[in-house]
Amino acid sequence: MGERMAVRKTYKLYVDGGFPRSESGRTFPFVSDDGSEVVQISRASRKDLRMAVRAARGALAGWRGRSGYNRGQILYRVAEMVEDRAATFAAQLELGGSSVSGARAEVAEAADLLVWYAGWCDKYVQVIGNMNPVAGPFFNISVPEPVGVVGMAAPSAPVLRGLVAGLAPVISSGNTAVVVAAPAQPMVAITLAEALATADVPAGVVNILTGFPEELAPWMAGHMDVNAVDLSGVHPEALSDLEEAASHNLKRTGRWESPDANLYRISAFTEIKTVWHPKGR
Amino acid sequence: MVRHDALAPRPGTGPPMWEYQESRENPDLAGIRDRSGLWIDGEETEPLSGKWFSTIDPATEEHLSMVAEAGPADVERAVGAARDAAAGWAAMPATERAKSLFRLARLVQERSRELAVMDTRDGGKPIREARDVDLPLVAAHFFYHAGWADKLEYAFPGAEPRPMGVVGQVIPWNFPLLMAAWKVAPALATGNTVVLKPAETTPLSALRLAEVAAEAGLPPGVLNVIPGAGETGAELVGHRGVDKVAFTGSTQVGKEIRRRLAGSGKALTLELGGKGAHVVFEDAPLDQAVEGVVNGIFFNQGQVCCAGSRLLVQESVAPEFVDRLRRRLSTLRVGDPLDKNTDIGAINSAAQLQRITELVESGQEEGALIYQPPCELPERGFWFPPTLFTDVSQSHRIAREEIFGPVLSILTFRTPAEAVERANNTPYGLASGVWTSKGSRILWMADRLAAGVVWANTYNKFDPASPFGGVKESGFGREGGRHGLAAYLRGVG
Numbered sequence: 001m002g003e004r005m006a007v008r009k010t011y012k013l014y015v016d017g018g019f020p021r022s023e024s025g026r027t028f029p030f031v032s033d034d035g036s037e038v039v040q041i042s043r044a045s046r047k048d049l050r051m052a053v054r055a056a057r058g059a060l061a062g063w064r065g066r067s068g069y070n071r072g073q074i075l076y077r078v079a080e081m082v083e084d085r086a087a088t089f090a091a092q093l094e095l096g097g098s099s100v101s102g103a104r105a106e107v108a109e110a111a112d113l114l115v116w117y118a119g120w121c122d123k124y125v126q127v128i129g130n131m132n133p134v135a136g137p138f139f140n141i142s143v144p145e146p147v148g149v150v151g152m153a154a155p156s157a158p159v160l161r162g163l164v165a166g167l168a169p170v171i172s173s174g175n176t177a178v179v180v181a182a183p184a185q186p187m188v189a190i191t192l193a194e195a196l197a198t199a200d201v202p203a204g205v206v207n208i209l210t211g212f213p214e215e216l217a218p219w220m221a222g223h224m225d226v227n228a229v230d231l232s233g234v235h236p237e238a239l240s241d242l243e244e245a246a247s248h249n250l251k252r253t254g255r256w257e258s259p260d261a262n263l264y265r266i267s268a269f270t271e272i273k274t275v276w277h278p279k280g281r
Numbered sequence: 282m283v284r285h286d287a288l289a290p291r292p293g294t295g296p297p298m299w300e301y302q303e304s305r306e307n308p309d310l311a312g313i314r315d316r317s318g319l320w321i322d323g324e325e326t327e328p329l330s331g332k333w334f335s336t337i338d339p340a341t342e343e344h345l346s347m348v349a350e351a352g353p354a355d356v357e358r359a360v361g362a363a364r365d366a367a368a369g370w371a372a373m374p375a376t377e378r379a380k381s382l383f384r385l386a387r388l389v390q391e392r393s394r395e396l397a398v399m400d401t402r403d404g405g406k407p408i409r410e411a412r413d414v415d416l417p418l419v420a421a422h423f424f425y426h427a428g429w430a431d432k433l434e435y436a437f438p439g440a441e442p443r444p445m446g447v448v449g450q451v452i453p454w455n456f457p458l459l460m461a462a463w464k465v466a467p468a469l470a471t472g473n474t475v476v477l478k479p480a481e482t483t484p485l486s487a488l489r490l491a492e493v494a495a496e497a498g499l500p501p502g503v504l505n506v507i508p509g510a511g512e513t514g515a516e517l518v519g520h521r522g523v524d525k526v527a528f529t530g531s532t533q534v535g536k537e538i539r540r541r542l543a544g545s546g547k548a549l550t551l552e553l554g555g556k557g558a559h560v561v562f563e564d565a566p567l568d569q570a571v572e573g574v575v576n577g578i579f580f581n582q583g584q585v586c587c588a589g590s591r592l593l594v595q596e597s598v599a600p601e602f603v604d605r606l607r608r609r610l611s612t613l614r615v616g617d618p619l620d621k622n623t624d625i626g627a628i629n630s631a632a633q634l635q636r637i638t639e640l641v642e643s644g645q646e647e648g649a650l651i652y653q654p655p656c657e658l659p660e661r662g663f664w665f666p667p668t669l670f671t672d673v674s675q676s677h678r679i680a681r682e683e684i685f686g687p688v689l690s691i692l693t694f695r696t697p698a699e700a701v702e703r704a705n706n707t708p709y710g711l712a713s714g715v716w717t718s719k720g721s722r723i724l725w726m727a728d729r730l731a732a733g734v735v736w737a738n739t740y741n742k743f744d745p746a747s748p749f750g751g752v753k754e755s756g757f758g759r760e761g762g763r764h765g766l767a768a769y770l771r772g773v774g
Contacts, residue, residue, distance in 0.1 A: 139724045277720055
């Protein structure tokens with residue numbers, strides 16, 4: 001009687017609600033911190049990126065059309081799914097070198113952060129938008145609207161919390177996202193994709209690509225159907241080229257050092273729309 | 282092609298007729314127990330008062346449960362439990378407080394069918410409304426306010442919001458669980474502890490809510506529920522250990538509470554009566570306006586503080602509009618609240634039925650013309666048919682007093698200015714409706730209507746994100762939205 005062979009998970013991309021391999025057929029090895037485990041990870045190509053942007057664009061109208069309450073319920077459900085996978089996340093973070101307690105704490109923080117943003121979905125408009133007291137008989141209101149498809153280069157540390165800190169504010173207001181995961185611990189991003197896929201997040205709202213940011217980020221920054229990019233995960237030396245690439249369609253760009261809760265990461269990916277309407281009998 | 286029999290026109294009847302088919306919800310789903318004790322400090326407990334009262338189903342007059350009545354010693358105990366829990370609850374990390382309220386919201390969603398049937402049986406409202414309006418809003422209120430618990434500093438820039446402490450809340454019987462949610466959710470989210478007194482005719486769902494809250498992990502003493510009548514409420518609001526009082530109910534009792542609290546230093550918010558005006562202009566989409574007016578006055582048998590109980594219709598379309606209203610009334614189903622087809626259920630109590638009856642008689646005596654569609658009312662229980670009054674003048678009692686029943690008083694106007702004048706000619710100021718296809722007129726009217734809420738081309742819309750409350754003698758303070766949080770915080774007003 002030998003030991004039972006474990007059934008191992010194959011790590012693939014997350015695009016349009018499905019888990020495809022890279023169209024390029026490429027993979028790259030993830031080697032655990034102590035060298036004991038090697039896992040093959042899909043290495044997304046420029047074409048995978050384009051497919052992901054297409055999926056995100058396709059999902060945008062439906063997602064931004066949902067009520068804030070509904071998006072809040074779904075983000076809260078993501079938190080439930082993350083908490084449910086706490087052991088998986090923690091084990092993966094430990095493979096990447098986290099301590100046992102550090103890994104557990106990071107999963108808990110990530111779940112709490114999702115709950116925090118879930119609460120904002122039906123409130124940020126009340127804090128960021130407002131009536132404008134114009135000097136005339138007009139109703140005049142300014143409301144934040146989602147900017148559209150947001151590309152995101154996720155930071156490598158803290159990998160799960162950083163990923164959630166970027167993704168949650170982007171989708172809470174109704175944007176859709178294409179995420180290039182940090183290559184150091186890519187399994188964490190795919191486990192998050194599984195949480196998203198089982199939390200009633202509609203297909204295409206979040207797309208997660210594993211691979212090399214230095215290969216994918218320039219195409220993301222230059223893509224004419226991406227409306228904004230969160231460059232928190234890119235190397236500072238790469239920033240200037242990426243921001244230049246983003247200039248072609250005047251993408252909104254942002255970069256955050258801290259993975260903390262931050263209302264203004266929501267407003268960064270919104271546009272203010274002002275509506276005028278006359279008053280009179 | 283097969284033609285369904287039920288859709289086939291019958292000889293002599295004109296339009297197609299449908300067979301009526303009863304669809305009755307299972308009354309046992311409510312899980313009502315023989316005895317319902319007080320809920321104090323995280324557990325069900327016998328009343329020190331030694332008193333119990335019967336709560337009945339107003340649709341059948343059947344006894345449902347013996348309910349504990351809180352006396353002075355019980356109020357003392359409940360306020361004491363809330364006091365003891367206050368510091369811990371306020372000091373809990375806000376995110377943890379938020380998560381326990383999210384859990385509560387989730388459990389309410391899980392148990393909404395049970396709670397809907399309970400409110401229908403205890404209060405008489407149609408199950409369709411309890412299921413589709415009350416319960417989804419209850420869950421939404423907890424969900425929305427849960428999210429605020431750790432974001433209060435964003436709601437009040439430049440201020441340092443702090444909880445008030447112990448909140449005493451007294452709620453009415455028209456939306457038993459929804460009013461509990463409107464009160465409890467913001468109070469807990471802002472870090473206060475609560476003693477809630479539900480109405481004596483509908484105490485069951487608030488008690489069940491307290492149980493659900495305990496299951497969600499709310500610490501003992503954070504939410505206490507003490508049924509009783511007016512004396513219990515008076516004892517609670519007057520208790521020295523209560524820092525803030527929130528009351529929903531009649532303007533008369535609201536004024537009594539204001540008097541009682543004078544000089545006490547306690548904070549107070551009041552959500553009181555109303556005499557809502559529906560203003561229908563000649564350019565309104567008339568069929569939609571008919572639906573809105575019907576919904577505005579017959580929703581929950583008209584037992585709604587913001588009910589659109591006065592219809593102001595522009596003279597040029599008045600005859601046409603009233604005709605359409607009469608036709609629509611004849612299609613309303615009055616009867617068994619547990620039947621999913623029912624539009625109008627039972628009146629909440631014998632006392633309320635008597636008040637409605639008395640005011641309707643005054644309308645006839647004062648010379649208004651009554652219209653009631655032919656409808657069979659059940660023999661047992663408390664019932665009142667949908668009622669319209671035309672030829673109503675501004676001085677009639679039915680145009681001035683809150684009836685809190687399915688009774689609509691119809692008046693007319695010629696100009697927008699006259700509509701405003703008539704709509705505002707009341708001591709109340711809770712809600713108004715405007716029906717017109719002209720956007721600028723909606724906004725012009727909204728600026729001039731003295732009401733806390735103006736619904737345009739819709740009516741009776743509620744959302745936890747939207748503040749609700751009155752001006753003038755309809756009370757002060759708002760519930761819901763960012764502004765509703767202020768009712769439970771120090772340092773923001």
